[in-house]
Amino acid sequence: MPHLTGFFAEFPDLDKIPPGDIAGWLKNKPESHVLINFFGNRLLYPQTIAQNQKDLEMDFAILREALKQKPEVVYDPKSSRILLPELYIDRFPPLARLAGAVVEALSPDGITQIYVKDNKTVKLAGTLIRPHEIEDLAKAGSSVKIEVGGVAGVLKINSLNISQIEGSGQKIKIADKEYIVNGGILGIIIDLRINST
Amino acid sequence: MNNQTLFANRRIRINPGVCRLIKRYLKGPGTILAQKNTEIAPHDIIGRYKITGGFSVVNLAKELNVSPGDVPKYLKKTVGDTVYKGELLADRKGLFSSAQIIAPNDSIFESVSSTTGEARFKMIPREFSLTSGVFGVVDNVDRERGEVTIKCVMTEIYGVVGTGSDKEGFLSVISGPGDLVSPSKITAEHRGQILVAGSLLMEETIKQALSNSVSGIICGGLNMDDYLAMVTSFSPSKRIGTEIGISIIATEGFGIIPIGDDFQEVLLRHNSRFAMINGNLGRLLLPSDDANSILTCRKVSLPPQIAQGVKPELSVAEIKPGIKVRLVWPPFMGAQGVVGSVDASPTTLESGISTYLLTVETSKRKIKVPYSNVEIIS
Numbered sequence: 001m002p003h004l005t006g007f008f009a010e011f012p013d014l015d016k017i018p019p020g021d022i023a024g025w026l027k028n029k030p031e032s033h034v035l036i037n038f039f040g041n042r043l044l045y046p047q048t049i050a051q052n053q054k055d056l057e058m059d060f061a062i063l064r065e066a067l068k069q070k071p072e073v074v075y076d077p078k079s080s081r082i083l084l085p086e087l088y089i090d091r092f093p094p095l096a097r098l099a100g101a102v103v104e105a106l107s108p109d110g111i112t113q114i115y116v117k118d119n120k121t122v123k124l125a126g127t128l129i130r131p132h133e134i135e136d137l138a139k140a141g142s143s144v145k146i147e148v149g150g151v152a153g154v155l156k157i158n159s160l161n162i163s164q165i166e167g168s169g170q171k172i173k174i175a176d177k178e179y180i181v182n183g184g185i186l187g188i189i190i191d192l193r194i195n196s197t
Numbered sequence: 198m199n200n201q202t203l204f205a206n207r208r209i210r211i212n213p214g215v216c217r218l219i220k221r222y223l224k225g226p227g228t229i230l231a232q233k234n235t236e237i238a239p240h241d242i243i244g245r246y247k248i249t250g251g252f253s254v255v256n257l258a259k260e261l262n263v264s265p266g267d268v269p270k271y272l273k274k275t276v277g278d279t280v281y282k283g284e285l286l287a288d289r290k291g292l293f294s295s296a297q298i299i300a301p302n303d304s305i306f307e308s309v310s311s312t313t314g315e316a317r318f319k320m321i322p323r324e325f326s327l328t329s330g331v332f333g334v335v336d337n338v339d340r341e342r343g344e345v346t347i348k349c350v351m352t353e354i355y356g357v358v359g360t361g362s363d364k365e366g367f368l369s370v371i372s373g374p375g376d377l378v379s380p381s382k383i384t385a386e387h388r389g390q391i392l393v394a395g396s397l398l399m400e401e402t403i404k405q406a407l408s409n410s411v412s413g414i415i416c417g418g419l420n421m422d423d424y425l426a427m428v429t430s431f432s433p434s435k436r437i438g439t440e441i442g443i444s445i446i447a448t449e450g451f452g453i454i455p456i457g458d459d460f461q462e463v464l465l466r467h468n469s470r471f472a473m474i475n476g477n478l479g480r481l482l483l484p485s486d487d488a489n490s491i492l493t494c495r496k497v498s499l500p501p502q503i504a505q506g507v508k509p510e511l512s513v514a515e516i517k518p519g520i521k522v523r524l525v526w527p528p529f530m531g532a533q534g535v536v537g538s539v540d541a542s543p544t545t546l547e548s549g550i551s552t553y554l555l556t557v558e559t560s561k562r563k564i565k566v567p568y569s570n571v572e573i574i575s
Contacts, residue, residue: 004206036422041526049548090550
């Protein structure tokens with residue numbers, strides 16, 4: 001019989017995720033049984049939503065592990081595209097935090113276009129840049145010079161950064177390498193994390 | 198007034214006054230006395246069976262504090278004797294210490310070892326009567342399998358998770374719906390009973406119930422790690438029936454969650470009455486104590502697919518003022534009430550999620566809750 005499910009029902013093997021892996025994403029780790037029972041109730045009642053930030057943080061932790069388990073739900077490595085359905089955007093606000101969580105979970109290399117999808121349309125929301133040579137950049141120093149739209153700056157190695165830049169054909173320079181990418185409602189994400197997976 | 202049509206899952210938790218087939222089994226070799234198509238009452242004996250209880254071993258040398266070779270000197274019974282529970286088996290009187298060994302049960306004194314000092318007793322088979330436990334009509338008798346199928350009227354209760362196969366016993370409400378039951382509250386007097394035990398069943402309490410041969414436990418919540426230890430897989434589709442010697446049903450979910458008002462009311466009404474529990478189905482059966490229910494059984498014809506009872510699936514229903522709901526997410530998880538109103542516009546929660554809120558009026562308070570965090574139960 002049809003019934004309401006929600007986001008977590010898309011992951012049938014969610015129960016196989018070790019709770020310790022979920023806890024690894026949490027800054028304020030709850031007691032183990034609290035986290036496990038939270039997780040169990042999300043499996044029992046996948047249609048429910050987080051009412052406060054504490055619940056949302058745990059949901060984001062489950063989301064990251066769920067996506068690591070089943071990346072194809074949002075990520076197509078062949079076309080280098082991340083597609084965020086509206087259901088996710090509503091369930092895991094704001095969009096920038098959701099995109100950050102997806103990137104943290106999947107860590108796609110190179111340039112990845114990020115799209116958002118509602119009932120009718122699919123829109124480009126931004127671009128993720130994760131330099132292939134991130135290990136070399138990390139060896140060269142603890143920060144990297146960047147240039148976004150002609151404005152210079154410095155980003156720390158092992159950081160994940162979002163610049164809210166709209167419009168297509170944006171020129172981004174990371175160290176010596178130049179990228180031409182598209183912005184959008186999300187902007188441009190620069191992933192300089194090392195050992196990210 | 199909200200123009201948006203909002204939906205929630207609808208869960209059937211209680212099926213009152215339904216006619217179902219139940220099976221009663223002989224627990225050992227014996228005879229079925231029930232006849233097909235006859236009417237029976239709860240105290241009617243429908244079969245008799247014997248249970249041979251196996252063996253018990255007592256180390257007499259250790260208990261008497263003597264060497265194994267000296268044990269025969271102190272015996273008050275000889276090998277081959279029938280001994281009855283409480284009878285004196287061996288007696289040693291000394292200047293500084295003495296010891297008396299009493300027979301632990303009715304049995305036959307089979308042997309005593311001169312090398313280990315261990316005495317072995319074969320328990321005497323005991324005869325038991327199988328009572329029907331219900332008002333109903335005998336639908337079928339399988340003498341070979343020692344099985345009687347009875348059509349009877351009952352109330353079905355469905356929890357959300359559980360474990361364990363068919364068990365039976367008298368229902369005993371040992372705590373309030375929100376209480377935490379400590380292991381010490383479960384004693385030998387609960388042997389064979391189905392206990393209603395508050396908001397959370399802890400591992401130690403489960404162990405205590407097992408060691409006291411409790412048939413089953415109904416509680417509001419379980420710790421998920423305890424649950425997984427018992428069932429091996431969370432997913433119902435991957436689970437086969439599990440059996441740990443007790444049937445357990447959590448009525449609400451994981452963690453400390455009081456048993457729902459709807460269940461508690463029915464369970465209190467059936468306190469001290471015969472019930473049947475199947476944790477794997479998450480189902481408790483409470484047979485009707487009304488002798489007239491037999492008339493209903495006579496009238497009802499049961500299609501095979503519903504005769505044994507099937508766990509009702511979730512369905513979707515529209516949320517409207519006046520509808521009864523239960524909260525399925527903290528805070529106040531498990532609370533039940535009536536929808537007083539539905540907000541006309543969405544509210545942004547502290548989490549940042551924008552959604553429509555309902556005002557749920559419980560017996561104690563009015564609670565604003567996201568519509569997706571309730572289940573319809575009416």
